[in-house]
Amino acid sequence: MHSLTLLSCVLVSSLTSCSASSSSAAETTHHKVLILGGGVTGVIAARTLHEAGIDDFTIVEAREELGGRMQTASFAGKIIEQGPNWIQGTQTGDGPANPIFVLAKKHSIKTQFNDWFGSVSTYDTSGHVDFLDDFNNSEDDFENLTVLAGARVNASLVDISGRTAYSLVGAKSQNPHARASEYYQFDWEYAQTPEQSSAIASAWGNNFTYDTDQGGFSDDNQMSIDQRGFKALIQLEANEFLTSNQRMLNSTVKTISHSSSGVTVTLTNGKQLTGGYALCTFSLGVLQNDDVVFKPSLPSFKQEAIQSMVMATYTKIFLHFPRKFWFDTEVLSIFGECLLLSLTLFFFVPMALYADLERGRYPVWQSLDHVNFFPGSGIVFVTVTGDYSVRVEALSDSEVKKEVMQVVRSMFRNVTVPEPLDFFFPRWHTNPLFRGSYSNWPPSFASRHLDNLRANVGRLFFAGEATSRKYFGFLHGAYFEGLDMATTIANCIATSNCTDLERFTQITNASPYENN
Numbered sequence: 001m002h003s004l005t006l007l008s009c010v011l012v013s014s015l016t017s018c019s020a021s022s023s024s025a026a027e028t029t030h031h032k033v034l035i036l037g038g039g040v041t042g043v044i045a046a047r048t049l050h051e052a053g054i055d056d057f058t059i060v061e062a063r064e065e066l067g068g069r070m071q072t073a074s075f076a077g078k079i080i081e082q083g084p085n086w087i088q089g090t091q092t093g094d095g096p097a098n099p100i101f102v103l104a105k106k107h108s109i110k111t112q113f114n115d116w117f118g119s120v121s122t123y124d125t126s127g128h129v130d131f132l133d134d135f136n137n138s139e140d141d142f143e144n145l146t147v148l149a150g151a152r153v154n155a156s157l158v159d160i161s162g163r164t165a166y167s168l169v170g171a172k173s174q175n176p177h178a179r180a181s182e183y184y185q186f187d188w189e190y191a192q193t194p195e196q197s198s199a200i201a202s203a204w205g206n207n208f209t210y211d212t213d214q215g216g217f218s219d220d221n222q223m224s225i226d227q228r229g230f231k232a233l234i235q236l237e238a239n240e241f242l243t244s245n246q247r248m249l250n251s252t253v254k255t256i257s258h259s260s261s262g263v264t265v266t267l268t269n270g271k272q273l274t275g276g277y278a279l280c281t282f283s284l285g286v287l288q289n290d291d292v293v294f295k296p297s298l299p300s301f302k303q304e305a306i307q308s309m310v311m312a313t314y315t316k317i318f319l320h321f322p323r324k325f326w327f328d329t330e331v332l333s334i335f336g337e338c339l340l341l342s343l344t345l346f347f348f349v350p351m352a353l354y355a356d357l358e359r360g361r362y363p364v365w366q367s368l369d370h371v372n373f374f375p376g377s378g379i380v381f382v383t384v385t386g387d388y389s390v391r392v393e394a395l396s397d398s399e400v401k402k403e404v405m406q407v408v409r410s411m412f413r414n415v416t417v418p419e420p421l422d423f424f425f426p427r428w429h430t431n432p433l434f435r436g437s438y439s440n441w442p443p444s445f446a447s448r449h450l451d452n453l454r455a456n457v458g459r460l461f462f463a464g465e466a467t468s469r470k471y472f473g474f475l476h477g478a479y480f481e482g483l484d485m486a487t488t489i490a491n492c493i494a495t496s497n498c499t500d501l502e503r504f505t506q507i508t509n510a511s512p513y514e515n516n
Contacts, residue, residue, distance in 0.1 A: 028272040033057025033489075036253055036265065037281025039068020040100075040475055041464045043238045044482035045279055045489075050241045052490035058245065059238075060265070060273065062252040062433050066238050067231035069283075069434060070475075075424055076320035076379050078368070079227045082426040083437065084475050085316075086224070087111060089209040089217030098209075098217040099479045100233070104224075107236040111222035112372045116351060120184075123411040124176060124355040131177035131355065138181035141171035142206075149203035158510075161443040162186060162194030162202055180355035180363050188364050190473070191312035191385040192440045201441035201472070208470040225373055252433075256280070257295040258460040277492060279461040279485050285311035285435025298457055301505050305452035308445050309466060311436035312473075313389035313429040317362075317404060318381040320422040354411055360388045362407045378421070382407070389437075393427045400425065438473040439466035448504045454485075455503035461485055 471477030
């Protein structure tokens with residue numbers, strides 16, 4: 001759901017010559033500012049530098065276009081979103097506005113309110129069954145979890161897992177209906193289970209985005225249905241200030257050599273770029289998997305922070321059925337009048353929740369063939385997350401389609417469901433440019449780890465959704481981090497004096513462990 005965005009590597013030159021290693025045989029280009037990674041963080045960082053009067057920069061992007069994880073696909077005659085799809089939290093009255101919402105309005109991105117809680121139909125292996133009582137209870141349970149987490153922060157108590165928090169508020173999901181409802185509230189947002197997630201950070205992620213009493217924007221979710229793609233908002237913004245010389249597309253970074261006086265970046269084609277500073281926008285997953293080599297290796301405090309957070313995966317699986325599979329009188333002749341109600345419950349209601357005996361098995365369904373989205377398109381999609389996404393990516397497309405169709409036929413046991421005309425899903429976990437969808441904060445990830453994740457290493461700076469304390473995992477987190485870190489770099493350039501950001505060489509417990 002979130003959105004997905006890159007951590008950023010922006011390189012800024014200085015008058016001091018770069019002391020990092022370089023090859024005389026390689027082509028070398030020097031800029032005052034280089035931005036490595038052209039997602040939301042990188043573009044907003046570039047805009048911030050431009051507004052500060054720093055224009056000698058280029059964005060280095062491995063893909064053929066800007067946008068990072070904001071990627072589209074052509075499917076069944078429509079442009080669909082592989083990654084981020086929603087503006088999560090918009091604005092309440094004249095209160096704070098989500099900057100992604102502001103950009104969407106500025107560039108006339110077509111969006112539609114997406115009702116995640118007021119129009120949900122429920123199913124299990126026996127077909128359509130009403131377990132909305134469990135669903136509504138799960139909303140209350142999650143609200144109680146956030147209250148408990150807030151109380152622990154106020155009392156300076158240690159963090160606990162989401163599962164522990166659920167148990168402490170008396171929420172113990174013990175049947176498939178309750179587990180599916182809990183999944184919808186928790187996993188579908190954070191892309192990991194309550195066992196794998198921090199209770200305190202999960203409450204932050206919810207409250208700072210959705211709860212206006214806690215400084216959030218609103219509880220609205222706007223789904224992008226713009227046929228230019230959701231990515232258009234960041235690409236159009238970039239076009240307002242970027243020149244052709246300020247972007248290098250189809251350029252993949254291989255190594256980053258850094259020192260206290262400068263940075264040298266080597267691309268996979270052998271070309272070298274030098275600069276005086278660096279702000280790094282690569283995804284947390286890329287940093288965790290050593291897809292880019294740092295010379296020298298990043299210090300231990302930095303590596304611990306990188307490896308202690310989690311890069312979660314959120315997978316949307318799209319199916320295209322025959323155009324007139326539902327919504328007209330032909331349904332009567334094909335399936336029989338008694339089945340019209342069942343089909344209507346699923347396909348006129350844009351959201352459906354499926355409770356399998358296995359938690360997380362193809363649970364959340366959304367219809368795009370809806371009057372508010374793409375009527376007549378025949379498109380539906382189901383979402384899986386976390387470890388189940390990793391499992392799915394290890395299978396072939398045909399194997400995944402077979403499993404998904406088994407679920408569809410379980411949901412509509414009395415319907416002769418046709419085979420889909422088309423089937424598609426992205427593989428974010430195994431994509432070497434991302435290694436997942438967005439970050440999640442596990443229970444063992446301390447607040448000081450976040451400081452270390454954000455901290456610079458000499459002239460090398462880091463920013464992205466994963467470095468956002470309030471908005472990790474969200475597009476607006478990527479936006480704010482690009483803005484903040486580029487402002488820091490611009491100040492360094494303006495004053496020729498840059499103080500290291502806060503970091504902790506060792507993170508210790510409040511009290512030592514007892515071993516006797």
